[in-house]
Amino acid sequence: MSKPLNVGMIGYGFMGRAHSNAYRRVNNFFDLKYHPVLKAACARSADQIKVFADQWGYESIETDWRKLIERKDIDVVDICVPNNLHSEIALACAAAGKMILCEKPLAMNGPEALKMVEAVEKAGVANMVWYNYRRVPAVSLAKQLIDEGRLGRIFHYRSQFLQDWTIKSDLPQGGNGLWRLDVEAAGSGVSGDLLAHCIDTALWLNGPITTLNAMTETFVKERMHNLTGKVEKVGIDDACIFMGRHANGSLCVFESTRYARGHKALYTLEINGENASIQWDLHDLHRLQYFDYRDDSIIRGWHSIHVSDGDQPYMSKWWVPGLQIGYEHSFVHQVADFIEGISNGKPAMPDFRDAYHTQLVLDAVLASAKKHEWLDVQQG
Numbered sequence: 001m002s003k004p005l006n007v008g009m010i011g012y013g014f015m016g017r018a019h020s021n022a023y024r025r026v027n028n029f030f031d032l033k034y035h036p037v038l039k040a041a042c043a044r045s046a047d048q049i050k051v052f053a054d055q056w057g058y059e060s061i062e063t064d065w066r067k068l069i070e071r072k073d074i075d076v077v078d079i080c081v082p083n084n085l086h087s088e089i090a091l092a093c094a095a096a097g098k099m100i101l102c103e104k105p106l107a108m109n110g111p112e113a114l115k116m117v118e119a120v121e122k123a124g125v126a127n128m129v130w131y132n133y134r135r136v137p138a139v140s141l142a143k144q145l146i147d148e149g150r151l152g153r154i155f156h157y158r159s160q161f162l163q164d165w166t167i168k169s170d171l172p173q174g175g176n177g178l179w180r181l182d183v184e185a186a187g188s189g190v191s192g193d194l195l196a197h198c199i200d201t202a203l204w205l206n207g208p209i210t211t212l213n214a215m216t217e218t219f220v221k222e223r224m225h226n227l228t229g230k231v232e233k234v235g236i237d238d239a240c241i242f243m244g245r246h247a248n249g250s251l252c253v254f255e256s257t258r259y260a261r262g263h264k265a266l267y268t269l270e271i272n273g274e275n276a277s278i279q280w281d282l283h284d285l286h287r288l289q290y291f292d293y294r295d296d297s298i299i300r301g302w303h304s305i306h307v308s309d310g311d312q313p314y315m316s317k318w319w320v321p322g323l324q325i326g327y328e329h330s331f332v333h334q335v336a337d338f339i340e341g342i343s344n345g346k347p348a349m350p351d352f353r354d355a356y357h358t359q360l361v362l363d364a365v366l367a368s369a370k371k372h373e374w375l376d377v378q379q380g
């Protein structure tokens with residue numbers, strides 16, 4: 001019999017829904033020692049959070065996140081709000097002894113993230129950051145192939161995350177739905193929003209990035225601000241490109257933009273090793289492309305692996321070989337691994353400290369772009 005794990009959800013937007021779905025489904029597919037109970041959902045508007053709570057089956061609502069954290073019947077708090085609120089909420093959770101699942105990027109910058117790391121470590125509370133792409137089975141399989149040494153020495157890591165939704169120059173910034181364009185709420189633009197995912201996956205698959213040189217651009221310099229009603233300077237990066245070097249000697253190149261007309265969420269990665277290469281593409285997320293130079297020359301070529309077999313990561317929990325799963329399952333896997341971690345004392349990654357490394361790369365990216373200089377990445 002599994003024990004209840006009472007969840008307090010803060011935020012009811014895109015991630016509030018993705019995570020709630022994961023909590024509801026996880027025990028149907030994974031045998032775990034705990035089962036999430038949707039205890040309370042919180043947002044500023046009582047009417048809106050009530051609709052969300054009813055739709056997803058939360059038992060109660062709160063309109064002030066501080067009240068939610070004070071509640072004795074909440075074990076774990078899930079932070080699904082804009083980036084500028086992560087730190088304050090997480091620090092309060094740690095002080096109250098609550099476990100924390102925090103959305104990415106962990107914080108607005110490295111120093112803020114470090115305070116969060118220190119707080120959770122001092123409080124001894126379980127913590128994790130939702131860099132969910134690690135748990136897309138094809139990406140988990142890439143990790144397995146690399147760890148097995150199949151690629152050999154790695155020469156190159158390249159990754160892109162391309163979107164096109166902010167090209168319109170009359171799109172306002174700030175407020176509901178558009179906080180990503182407001183530097184006060186988001187901290188940065190595509191670097192913290194999109195490249196953060198690429199960086200987390202890169203550090204996981206290919207180890208630390210030691211040095212880098214970055215360039216950012218803000219194509220639309222002023223936008224009407226929804227909160228002030230005035231036209232204001234845009235403080236975020238609309239596009240960001242950087243190149244660098246990993247500690248293992250491989251070279252890396254990253255690009256992210258919201259101005260790539262025709263691309264909605266094209267997250268791709270490619271790794272070239274001495275023996276083999278790997279490619280992955282979010283638009284075809286259940287496939288991993290694999291090329292192995294050691295194959296017999298007459299059949300050598302790119303394998304398109306349909307990641308749906310029970311031998312492949314997470315897939316034995318789902319359907320039968322040949323039937324693929326989707327985006328939402330990465331969150332189910334993350335909840336399952338978090339619960340495994342608190343059950344067996346081996347915390348699931350990325351925890352706050354792990355995600356802090358991504359934050360340090362982001363800090364170096366933004367500083368390098370500002371200074372027009374190569375910078376070493378602080379290793380934390």
Ligand SMILES: NC(=O)c1ccc[n+]([C@@H]2O[C@H](COP(=O)([O-])OP(=O)(O)OC[C@H]3O[C@@H](n4cnc5c(N)ncnc54)[C@H](O)[C@@H]3O)[C@@H](O)[C@H]2O)c1
Pocket residue numbers: 010011012013014015016042043044065079080081082083085103104105130131132176177178193
């Ligand atoms: N892991 C991923 O792939 C992924 C994808 C999207 C977003 N995110 C991250 O998730 C977080 C939320 O993004 P989103 O897309 O869900 O945003 P969203 O705009 O869809 O939702 C934000 C929610 O925060 C709530 N909110 C804002 N201020 C609040 C406050 N003071 N108290 C309580 N609630 C408040 C809003 O009411 C809303 O429900 C961000 O940090 C973002 O970077 C991660």
